Amino acid sequence: MMGTILPLLEIRDLAVEVEGKEVLHGVSLKILPGEVHAIMGKNGSGKTTLSNTIMGHPKYKVTRGDILLEGESILALPPDERARRRLFLAFQYPVAVPGVTVAQFLRSAILSVRKGEVEPKNVRKLIKEEMTKIDIPDSFMTRFLNEGFSGGEKKRLETLQLRLLQPKMMVLDETDSGLDIDSLRRVSESIEGARSPQKGILLITHYQRMLSHVRPDFVHVFIDGRIVKSGSAELALELEERGYEWLEGGKAASLN
């Protein structure tokens, strides 16, 4: 292994079933430290299946292949253990959990993921500091988790979690959807701020607009549960111009 860089996230020939139906048909992808990859595809192409499978949602059954985080298979690990290994998924539709306050939730999450690194007595201060940096009002803390939140508020709360949990590998599922221009800018700044030579980012998106704020190193096109084309950031612009139809007929080979 001398001389080779270990990928942060490696997906090998992944096939996934949902309720008995195969949705992903052999996806392979390698993300090295410092890289930003974007997966682009239409609704229903399997993008969210991929992100949920990476995070270990029990509804998605892996029938073939593997997912490795820093060289180790995580398929057998529950989602909380994956999170503690510093994998993070920003959800497209974060669910509401009535009765659990944002403060209580963030505290439990920070103390679970950053155990030994953040002292319980410092948690409150840490949350407050990060909230101030991204202009989240104090009133968020006493609200119930995602309950009655607007689309924009939910995404901002996902961003706050991303900042607080300091993951190594981030999967951002349609983080740009439902955001106005200002919110998009704010969220993009946070993602751009999380970019570092040690970290990896997988952006899952429908449109190119987020990619003009967070420039990817690689773009992959997802159609019918497969990567049909991979390329540089320019591929995103080409998709914006030409749509997905030109790729739908022929199954172009992945470059990865």
Next chain:
Amino acid sequence: MSADWLQIARNQAEERFRSLPFPTGKDENFRFTPLEYKPAETGTATGSPLPSDLAKLDSDELALLLLEGEEARFLGATPGFLFTDILRAAALGSDPLRSRLKDDNSFRDDKFAQLTGARWRNGAFLHVPAGVKVAKPLRFVTHAMEAEEHSRHLIVLEEGAELVLVQESWSDEAARFCGELVEVRLGRNSKLHWVTLQQLGRNTEAVIRQRVELAEGAELKLTPLHLGGKLVQVRQEVHLSGEGASLEAQAAARGDGQQHFDFWLDVRHESAGSRSQMDYWFVMAEKAKAVFNGQIEVKHGAADCESSQRSKSLLLGSGAVHSIPKLIIKTDAVKCSHGASVSSVSFEQLHYLQSRGIPRNEAEQMIVRGFTEKVVERLPTESLIDRAETLIENKAGGVHG
């Protein structure tokens, strides 16, 4: 001690109790609740002492009334209004008390209400005169001392009065039967927040009958939290009699073991512009059961009423929740809604919390606990919140369960 008129009222209730048949499983409201009554021998089970935290006046409270069988102890002071035990109020010859108990027409069809009406030993009496706004909460505690213990409470707020009233009921682990009959009368534009923390022992059966009447513009906020008891049936009749009267309730029950809760609600919109909004939250673990019988009636001529009633249940074991909503609407231009859901812990919620590193057990407990949080957060004092949280934590499916 007992006045003649009181004895006559008791005798009449006793006669009605004897003449009414016991409800059976064929009665709609007892279909899922096998309520049995066997007269207990008196003096068979003297109650253990009340836990000290319940018996102490909290610095956030104005006054505390402890009711232990016939005995009553009072702590604190209530300048400008009357808050005492019902026997003492009768001896003082309180007019509102006399007029209410003498010709009591409530729950005439209810065998258990009549039983309590005949045999109550003591209870709380609260009378707040017009315009008196009480800033700090009042609390009363009923402590069952006998194998069969009945209590009778009367709460009267005159026009414009405002108050927070906390009621706690406690019993030890001996087999007991408790009857409770409560009447609440809210005058014009008065406001009552009525909080109940029911923490009866595991072997206590309780039959609770509550009748509330609201005059024009009166507001009732209800926060009942039921945690104890073996079988607890609450029949609650709310009459929104005056124009613009309103009821707002956040109620919860948490059961485990073989506990059985039955909420039998009857909300009557009798005047125009009255409002009611009720949320009932049930968490039933192990073999615990809950029955929710929710009826909303909008009377003829009660236009522009709004009513919503929801029950949400979380089933953690092999118990059951029966939700039976009923709407009777006799007028036009009303907005009424009903909703009931029964679920187990949501996969999606669990996955979301786990994806943030929170272990599955802890995530489950957070979700379960969150279910009753909307009720707990309304409790008016820190010591009451502590008490409720400790009881909840000790429930199966709770933090230490």
